[in-house]
Amino acid sequence: MRKLIFLTRFFFLVIIVLSISGCSNYKTKDKEATAESNVNQNPFEVDGKETDIMGSMEHAFVNPEVNEHDEMLPLRYDGGELKIEYSVKASGNAKNVGFLVFVDGIPQPYKFNTSQASYEYMHILNLEEDDKNMPFTFVFTPVTGKKGDSLDLSITSVYNPSFIPDMKETSSYGGYHTTLESSRSLVFKKNAEAFDHTTISRNGYIRNINITSEPVTQQMLDTYSDMEKLNLEALDKRVFSQLYFDGKVKHDNIKINDKGTVHVSFKIFGHPGVKYQNTFFMNHEVLANDDGTSFETTLTKGDVAVIDLDINLEKLDDFSTFYVVSVPLNATDFPEDVVVLEKTPSILLYK
Incomplete structure (x- = not known):
């Protein structure tokens, strides 16, 4: 278990990475940003007052295969579109999150849940209920990789990506847009298809x-x-x-x-x-x-x-x-x- 503490004038962030389970948690106090909220509001205030409300977020691979030492086994790419089952849950005021995916360090566009969705480099989620797992699926064709390769797959959350300072009430991102990475090996049984x-x-x-x-x-x-x-x-x-x-x-x-x-x-x-x-x-x-x-x-x-x-x-x-x-x-x-x-x-x- 590894802890990272990030401190600004008003913002306290604790990140816990559970490397074996692929589980990622962080706690933060800030202004909630949902689909209905004003994303330009001061992230450190609620109704004009500094807030001490805490929140937490967790994201992880769903039911990953493990070996006898309880270590995650690599993912496999067998051609076509790769589907990775994932989940995220949050409580308090930590419910706006976006995900970036990288394969061998290269940004990986992905679809959200279905093959019919559009490719994006980041999909942003607004979670509604406290401590309720939201399962979803990354769907993509790897942008790189040849048969026999074992490459790192990085899934990185960006906290409250919807927030943008408006240069009136706010001019800084504060503790927003911090990241937390979860990674896993990806073994290629076939060559990745070319992506434009x-x-x-x-x-x-x-x-x-x-x-x-x-x-x-x-x-x-x-x-x-x-x-x-x-x-x-x-x-x-x-x-x-x-x-x-x-x-x-x-x-x-x-x-x-x-x-x-x-x-x-x-x-x-x-x-x-x-x-x-x-x-x-x-x-x-x-x-x-x-x-x-x-x-x-x-x-x-x-x-x-x-x-x-x-x-x-x-x-x-x-x-x-x-x-x-x-x-x-x-x-x-x-x-x-x-x-x-x-x-x-x-x-x-x-x-």
Whole structure:
């Protein structure tokens, strides 16, 4: 069992991962966001007052096959569409949740419950009853994988994805849009069928993509030395990332023009040897170029992996949620370390 405690001024989040059962729980106090609620309300207030109401959420594979040690067996892909039975339940004010799926670090569009549904990178659920399991099914054809491969399947929840600051009552995402990952191996008995990402990804939103590296600076180390003094040796077991817009760090929001571009630099550094697939999202949809949806980086000691790109502002809505998800490709190479999915805080791009 692993616990992660995340604390902001008003927000307390406890995440518990039960790795054997594939069960994921987290507790939070915030404003409920349902289909009927105003998703632009202050997440820390109810009727103008700060709230202390707690909630909880849990999601897991349904009746997974296990071995004699009660460890989950891999999923199998035998061709056609893969169906994964899953469930989620919540109580209190934690009932708005979206799911992202990754296969070998690559974002996986999926259908919700039936083959007749449309492919989306995220489906958002609004749960109505406390502590009642809501079963559902991920339906998809894997975007990658060949016969004989054993790849990691990551199912990642995004907490309250419907919330967007309105720049009147709220300007920050607070503790919203945090993630919790559940993973399982996927064994391929047949080759995955080709999937055309251009039919669902947001193409034409990003351009001038360039992947480089630069040295870790003392300023970067000082930036992350809140709880302890960091040095290069401390980075051997930890990972940090940061977003820059036109060369400046933005933590909550950035005002953008109607036309032109904004230059984004995503920087990730730390644990040497870890490989990541990095995916850029806008309003929970993948930003892709002609070559694909994700960009691979490998962390090296003393260096920062940098992905530069330009976002076409004419394509954006008046309020857009932007973030980057980095999925490790070789976490099993470091069994003694905590190597997990990383997500940047969500940033609001508004006109």
